[in-house]
Amino acid sequence: MNFSEMFHNSFSSVSPLKTEDELFKRVIERTENMENKKKISLRKPIVAACAVIMAVAAATVTAAAAGLINFNEIFGGAIKTQSNELGEKLIGNAADVKWSVSDDDYVVNLKGVTGTSDSLLAVIEITRADGKPVRNYLSNLDFLYERGFLTAFESVKLNDEFDNNGSGGCSTTINEAGNIEIRFSHSLTSVAGAKFELNCLGFYPTAEFNETHIDSFKILGMLGNSCEYYLDEIEKRALGKIELLDLSWSLEFTYTPSEASKTKIVVNNFNKPIRFGFDVSAVGGGEEEFKEFETAIEVIKADSIGIELKLSFVPEEYEAFWEYRFLPDSKKNEMKCINTDGTEIFLTPGAWSAGADESKYVVEMSLCYYDEKDVLATDISEIKAIVINGTTIELK
Amino acid sequence: MTENELNRIIRLFGKNVFRTAFCYMKSYADADDIQQEVFIKLYTCGKEFDSDEHIKAWLLRVTANLCKNKLNSCWHRRILPLESAFDIPAEEKNADEFTEYLFRLKPKYRIALYMHYYEGYSVKEIAAITGSKENTVLSYLSRGRKQLKDILLKEGYNEF
Numbered sequence: 001m002n003f004s005e006m007f008h009n010s011f012s013s014v015s016p017l018k019t020e021d022e023l024f025k026r027v028i029e030r031t032e033n034m035e036n037k038k039k040i041s042l043r044k045p046i047v048a049a050c051a052v053i054m055a056v057a058a059a060t061v062t063a064a065a066a067g068l069i070n071f072n073e074i075f076g077g078a079i080k081t082q083s084n085e086l087g088e089k090l091i092g093n094a095a096d097v098k099w100s101v102s103d104d105d106y107v108v109n110l111k112g113v114t115g116t117s118d119s120l121l122a123v124i125e126i127t128r129a130d131g132k133p134v135r136n137y138l139s140n141l142d143f144l145y146e147r148g149f150l151t152a153f154e155s156v157k158l159n160d161e162f163d164n165n166g167s168g169g170c171s172t173t174i175n176e177a178g179n180i181e182i183r184f185s186h187s188l189t190s191v192a193g194a195k196f197e198l199n200c201l202g203f204y205p206t207a208e209f210n211e212t213h214i215d216s217f218k219i220l221g222m223l224g225n226s227c228e229y230y231l232d233e234i235e236k237r238a239l240g241k242i243e244l245l246d247l248s249w250s251l252e253f254t255y256t257p258s259e260a261s262k263t264k265i266v267v268n269n270f271n272k273p274i275r276f277g278f279d280v281s282a283v284g285g286g287e288e289e290f291k292e293f294e295t296a297i298e299v300i301k302a303d304s305i306g307i308e309l310k311l312s313f314v315p316e317e318y319e320a321f322w323e324y325r326f327l328p329d330s331k332k333n334e335m336k337c338i339n340t341d342g343t344e345i346f347l348t349p350g351a352w353s354a355g356a357d358e359s360k361y362v363v364e365m366s367l368c369y370y371d372e373k374d375v376l377a378t379d380i381s382e383i384k385a386i387v388i389n390g391t392t393i394e395l396k
Numbered sequence: 397m398t399e400n401e402l403n404r405i406i407r408l409f410g411k412n413v414f415r416t417a418f419c420y421m422k423s424y425a426d427a428d429d430i431q432q433e434v435f436i437k438l439y440t441c442g443k444e445f446d447s448d449e450h451i452k453a454w455l456l457r458v459t460a461n462l463c464k465n466k467l468n469s470c471w472h473r474r475i476l477p478l479e480s481a482f483d484i485p486a487e488e489k490n491a492d493e494f495t496e497y498l499f500r501l502k503p504k505y506r507i508a509l510y511m512h513y514y515e516g517y518s519v520k521e522i523a524a525i526t527g528s529k530e531n532t533v534l535s536y537l538s539r540g541r542k543q544l545k546d547i548l549l550k551e552g553y554n555e556f
Contacts, residue, residue: 010492014418017414017428020403023432
């Protein structure tokens, strides 16, 4: 039996959980609900005895301080910023932030935004207007919080304009303050002044629910872990006794990369020297190993945006494919630029591609500038050498 | 898009979307969520398609993107497997042994193999769907085949 037959035999018996009719019906229902939520913003507690419908006033708030949001430490450490004026100029700002929320008990805050000319990173927090943790209002399942389970939510929906190529992503968590925090990153077009509209369709468990029933399996799924002994408790509480948060909000702001950030790269999570190596499949086995190879390194281009390198090597005893990964805690084989004044700028990877030609394996990668002292890239004309994987390439 | 058209496409490609999502997520429940989201996107995107093959490729691309987002989300990383926590018929948990072995591969290898051997896509088409370069897909296929073969040999499969 060949691979094709194996795949067909196996996957042909993988059947969707919903029938086609059920899926169709559900898609139509969800779409209609989405449309209705945009028109009428409701907060709908799940109460068996009665359904209370509250008319909601949307609050439109312009960002404080004349419309400019400055990203700073509150961004959460994911982005290193320069503490002086130069750093802020290098990154960008968000202007004319507006948001509206379906329930005036809740507030949406743009905590920070940064990015480059072609990517955007932002953090949004949803808090309660009375200052109490949002988490406390999500359900009555206090005992689960005490046991350290996280209550998570439906993912944030981005409008199609920014979601159609899948180049972005977002994560939703409960932060230390007990509030909902959303971090999202997305690619922008090369046009400055991108406008985002985030239509959050509500935070509620992934359970399908109505006034009389909650799918406890889904709630279990939401809470995670082996909670089977809580199942009865959840079911007892389910019918009308759990108040679920159903919040709709939209956030609209204009992000403009600063002039400086259009020509310099702002990098993200790496703040330590990077060890440069490869995952390869070992001879005779399926396990991966991390190996370092002697590489021939060619600088294709070095300019104010970054450096493009071509690395090639011939690991004869290994399979055709490998990938690099980063060990930010290791100080071995640093990747860095050395300036004429002796200061160092560490390199972090941007886009890269890998392939093989007839005789060797080749990586082409773009590297970005990052300074471990929180100072962003300086003028490339000051860079005299690049150190890659222990090899020093003199540029001057 | 009309409801009739949506219905038609669901019948044509609903299973493909589900199986692709299942290959990524290794979970019936997650694949079910993804499948639903994919068709909601289709219904609301307002996009014009040239052919059914165009539709299918779009559906699988969106499926791949949603799966990748979900796999990478903080929420997903904090969830532990639930198979032991709820009552699902045994035959639904995994299609068979083969998928269990396939699931030992990294997502990028197993989805490349699935797209090629089950959906019948070429390297170029897989690259377009998954957003990878063609050379990368070639490498995923090569490496995935080797790893899967090694697993199958260890598990006593002799003929393939």
